[in-house]
Amino acid sequence: MVLKSLNDLKDIVSGGPRKKLVVATAQDQHSLGAVIRAWKDDIIEPILIGDKEGIQNICAANNYDISGARIIHEPDIEMAVEMSVKMVSSKQGDILMKGKVGTSTLLKCVLNKEWGLRTGNLLSHFALFEVETYPKVIAVTDVAMNIAPNLKEKISIINNSVSCLIKLGYKMPKVAVLGAVEMVNENMEATLDAALLSKMNQRDQIRNCIIDGPLAFDNAVSLESARHKGIRSEVAGDTDLLLMPDIEVGNVLYKSLVFFAKAKVASVILGARVPIVLTSRSDSEQAKYDSILLSAAASK
Amino acid sequence: MVDNVRALKKKHRIAVAWAQDPNTVGAVSKAVDKGFAEAVMIGIPDEITRICRENKIDPARFRIIESENEMNASREAVRLVRSGSADIVMKGLVGTDKFLQAVMDKENGIMLPNAVLSYVGAIEMPAYHKLLFITDPAVIPFPDLDQKVAMAEYAIEMAAKFGIEKPRIALIGASEKMSRHFRNSVDYSVMCKMAERGQIKNCIMDGPLDIFLALDKKSIDIKGVKTPIDGDADILLFPSLESCNPFYKGLMLFAGGELAGLIRGTQKPVVLMSRSESENSKFYCIALACLMA
Numbered sequence: 001m002v003l004k005s006l007n008d009l010k011d012i013v014s015g016g017p018r019k020k021l022v023v024a025t026a027q028d029q030h031s032l033g034a035v036i037r038a039w040k041d042d043i044i045e046p047i048l049i050g051d052k053e054g055i056q057n058i059c060a061a062n063n064y065d066i067s068g069a070r071i072i073h074e075p076d077i078e079m080a081v082e083m084s085v086k087m088v089s090s091k092q093g094d095i096l097m098k099g100k101v102g103t104s105t106l107l108k109c110v111l112n113k114e115w116g117l118r119t120g121n122l123l124s125h126f127a128l129f130e131v132e133t134y135p136k137v138i139a140v141t142d143v144a145m146n147i148a149p150n151l152k153e154k155i156s157i158i159n160n161s162v163s164c165l166i167k168l169g170y171k172m173p174k175v176a177v178l179g180a181v182e183m184v185n186e187n188m189e190a191t192l193d194a195a196l197l198s199k200m201n202q203r204d205q206i207r208n209c210i211i212d213g214p215l216a217f218d219n220a221v222s223l224e225s226a227r228h229k230g231i232r233s234e235v236a237g238d239t240d241l242l243l244m245p246d247i248e249v250g251n252v253l254y255k256s257l258v259f260f261a262k263a264k265v266a267s268v269i270l271g272a273r274v275p276i277v278l279t280s281r282s283d284s285e286q287a288k289y290d291s292i293l294l295s296a297a298a299s300k
Numbered sequence: 301m302v303d304n305v306r307a308l309k310k311k312h313r314i315a316v317a318w319a320q321d322p323n324t325v326g327a328v329s330k331a332v333d334k335g336f337a338e339a340v341m342i343g344i345p346d347e348i349t350r351i352c353r354e355n356k357i358d359p360a361r362f363r364i365i366e367s368e369n370e371m372n373a374s375r376e377a378v379r380l381v382r383s384g385s386a387d388i389v390m391k392g393l394v395g396t397d398k399f400l401q402a403v404m405d406k407e408n409g410i411m412l413p414n415a416v417l418s419y420v421g422a423i424e425m426p427a428y429h430k431l432l433f434i435t436d437p438a439v440i441p442f443p444d445l446d447q448k449v450a451m452a453e454y455a456i457e458m459a460a461k462f463g464i465e466k467p468r469i470a471l472i473g474a475s476e477k478m479s480r481h482f483r484n485s486v487d488y489s490v491m492c493k494m495a496e497r498g499q500i501k502n503c504i505m506d507g508p509l510d511i512f513l514a515l516d517k518k519s520i521d522i523k524g525v526k527t528p529i530d531g532d533a534d535i536l537l538f539p540s541l542e543s544c545n546p547f548y549k550g551l552m553l554f555a556g557g558e559l560a561g562l563i564r565g566t567q568k569p570v571v572l573m574s575r576s577e578s579e580n581s582k583f584y585c586i587a588l589a590c591l592m593a
Contacts, residue, residue, distance in 0.1 A: 174532060184493045186445060192490055199489030200478045202526070214493075230498065 001169035002240065003137035006130045006264050009293040010041075012168060018045045019296045021277075022093035024084035024109075025077050027054030028100035029062065030281050034288035035097065036064045043296050047092075049084045050099060051075045077101050085109040089117055095295045097277035109273055117272040122146070122156035125278075126164055127267035128294060129257050134221055139165060139173075139241040143250030144278075145269065151193050154243060155206060157190045158197070160270040161241050164298045173240040175201075176220035177213025178249065182231055190214065190245035207229075210234050213243070217253075266290035268298055273294050275299050301422070301429075301560065304462065305336045312590040314339045314571075315386035317377035318370040318394040318400070320347035321575065322355060327582035328390070329357045336590050337368035338530030340365060340386060341346050342373045342391075370394035374402035381410055381568045388589045390571035403563070403570055410567045416440075416450035419572075420458050422588065425551055428515065433459055433467070433535040437544040438572070439563065445487045448537060449500060452491065455535040455566035456503050461591050467534035470514035472543070473505020476525050484508065484539040504528045507537070511547075532555045562592060 003009070013019075026048035032055070038044045040219055048055055048066075059066045074080040082102050087093050097119070098106050105217040110117045125144040128137050141161045146153055158175060165173040184191045194213030201211035212235035219226040223237030234280035244250035257263035265287050269276035275295035279288045316328060319341035325348065331337035340363045341348050352359040367373035374394050380386040389410070391399045403409050404417065411417065419438040422431050435445065435451040443451060452469055459467040471488040478485045486509040495505035506527045512519035517531035538544035551557035559581060563570040569589035573582055 008423055183497050183499055184490050186490075192486070195490040196478060196480075196486060197495035199492055203476060203478055232496070274354075 001172075003128070003168060006128060006136075006137065006290045006293075007265055008137070009128075009168075009266065009290060009297060010043075013043050013293055013296040014041075016296075016300075018042060019094040020045050020047060020092065020297050021095045021097055021292065021295075022047045022049060022084045022087050023097045023099050024049060024081045024106060025099035025101040026050040026071070027058060029058050030283075030285075031097060031099050031279070031288060032058055032064060033062065033285045034292055036066065036069075037089075037285075037289050038292045038296075039069065044095065044292060046070065047072065047087065049074055049087070050077075050080045052236060078105060081106055081109045085112065085117060086115050089115050093274065094299045095275050095277060095292070096272075097292070097295075098279070103278060106276075106278070110276065117274060117276075119271065119273055121160060121271040122153055123271040123276075124157040124160045125267060126161050126270050127254060127265055128290075129254075130264040131257060131261050133261065136240070138221070138239060140244065140250065140253065141241065142244060142247065143254040144247070144267070146247065148246045154193060154197060155200070156271070158206060158209070158211070158241075158243060161171055161243075164209060164268070164270055165241060167300045168297050170240060173186075173209050174235040174238055175209050175211045175213075175241045175243060176215045176239040177211060177243045178220060178245060179214030179216060182214055182216050182219050182229060182236075184214065193245075209241070211258050214234065215239075217242075264290065266294040268295045270298065301462070301584065301591065302334065302587050303386065305590045306334060308336065308590070310590075311338050312388055312593050313337075313386040314390050314586065314589075315377035315380040316341050316343075316390045316392050317368070317399060318373040318392040319343040319364075320351055321393040323577065323579040323582055324390070324392045325351050325357065326355055327586055329355075329361070330579070330583045331520050331586045331590070332361055334587075337586060339363070340380060341392075342367050344377050348399040370404075371402070373396050374399045375405075375408065378402045378404070378405070378408065378410055382408065386568075387593045388569045388586070389566075390589070391573065393575060396572065399572065403566060412565055412567055415565035416447050417563065417565040418443075418447065418451045418454055418528070419561055420451070420455045420564055421559050422458070422462075422547060422553055423548055423559050424558045425555045427555050427556035430534070431462060431517075432533070433536055434548055435535070436541060437548050438540075438561070443540070444487055445490060448491060449489055449494065450565070452500055452503070452505070452535075453535055455537065456501075456570060458512045458562070458564075458588075458592065459534055464534055466502055466504055468504045468529045468532055469506075469535040469537060470509045470529045470533040471505065471537050472511060472514060473508030473512060473539060474589050476513055476523070476527070476531060478508070483507070485554045486583065503535075511536075558584060560588040561587055 191214040226236035
């Protein structure tokens with residue numbers, strides 16, 4: 001199966017068991033709306049940890065009905081985050097979500113060696129974009145977390161993303177390793193890594209997906225462009241997952257898709273014991289809602 | 301190969317540097333007999349004439365040019381090719397270093413501009429169903445990526461002269477698995493992608509592959525490795541001189557292999573063989589040079 005739109009996420013998670021979503025420092029207007037909507041849609045069951053009064057005030061001011069929601073009062077931000085992470089690591093939660101707390105504080109707790117959510121895997125950011133100009137949803141990684149991944153890290157990022165896509169119903173997703181050109185150039189490290197990743201995939205050292213690269217952005221997503229350049233590739237023009245060479249490229253692509261192409265986006269942090277919803281303030285409520293859906297699907 | 305050369309119906313002019321060597325004289329004479337070569341022997345005329353007589357060869361069939369030492373003889377042979385009076389340079393009794401010094405001389409040599417100097421050989425042996433090209437057993441100790449690409453292209457070019465349009469080229473390693481710890485496997489995956497993208501043309505390339513996967517279909521079945529080479533390689537590209545050289549010498553010693561080889565990267569073919577090489581091997585090298593000329 002291939003996602004045609006982000007609405008398909010709802011079909012994937014509807015009817016399944018409700019996932020326990022632990023919101024770390026839930027006194028955050030930007031998160032609560034999306035959390036409550038997903039709760040009302042029967043997709044998640046929220047556990048709101050944070051300043052109870054703050055949470056209630058926000059809900060009252062925005063007409064959110066939270067009667068029946070579990071709220072655990074912990075006014076101290078760091079304590080609330082620690083409690084949230086411990087709750088998930090003791091298997092009382094299926095998804096972790098960032099509330100008011102800063103990203104670095106949350107991740108520090110996630111990576112805590114004693115009670116954090118490490119699995120030994122690299123944490124990576126995974127985003128799904130719905131763009132009018134592409135016939136299906138396109139996944140992009142890593143646009144927010146790993147700054148300049150080396151080959152080994154790129155392998156982990158691909159593996160994280162491919163497992164997630166498989167949970168969403170994909171079989172053998174097509175992975176394009178992005179470069180500035182589709183040719184191998186010794187002076188462009190990204191193209192060399194791309195060639196290596198392709199070969200490792202051919203040798204079954206990276207499984208459950210079809211990798212090709214380097215591909216330039218145009219030939220990764222446009223069959224016409226790939227044909228024009230005479231590229232023979234199963235992936236070119238039909239990419240399910242785009243692997244970014246580094247965070248600058250990824251972040252600019254992400255933001256240009258959102259701002260110029262009016263893309264809808266859902267994202268999740270992968271590689272920890274559970275999916276982590278780590279949206280930013282500038283994300284729309286819809287994006288946060290879709291991210292919760294994505295995390296629920298990824299937590300299967 | 302010899303048939304292919306004869307079919308060209310052309311006599312190639314060979315300039316032999318420091319020619320007073322029985323195997324060399326014998327091989328050149330055989331090429332003249334077969335009708336595809338003429339030769340200029342550069343060296344000590346008396347010596348050359350004596351060797352001819354001892355081997356019942358008429359010295360009059362060669363042009364003989366006097367030269368007082370091996371360096372000058374090499375320079376003269378190269379000069380003849382540069383000036384168009386000869387088509388092929390061949391090393392006689394001169395040492396490889398002095399000979400190559402003349403070939404590679406910046407002002408008077410015959411290197412192609414910016415070319416990589418390398419060596420491609422063709423092995424014939426009963427144990428394999430076709431000619432097997434190998435590179436590089438003689439010139440580049442540890443080829444880098446650019447040099448490997450050049451080696452591949454030289455071998456592809458040579459295979460084409462034998463009518464093999466899209467040779468299967470196996471990039472040889474100890475295993476088919478990729479590892480960041482093996483610099484070669486990194487180069488190889490880059491080369492495979494270059495072949496996929498048309499940056500290296502007219503070949504089917506895969507690697508790393510071990511010798512079994514490159515040359516033996518049964519191993520492919522046993523290991524279950526999917527590779528377009530399919531145990532049917534035409535060309536083996538080795539990661540180093542020291543892996544390629546013992547490979548071919550082992551085949552010559554134990555598998556009845558015969559090798560013909562040529563230096564590549566020069567404007568005209570250069571025949572360079574070890575002085576201890578047999579007359580037959582030298583003859584094949586001359587034929588190969590004529591084919592590539």
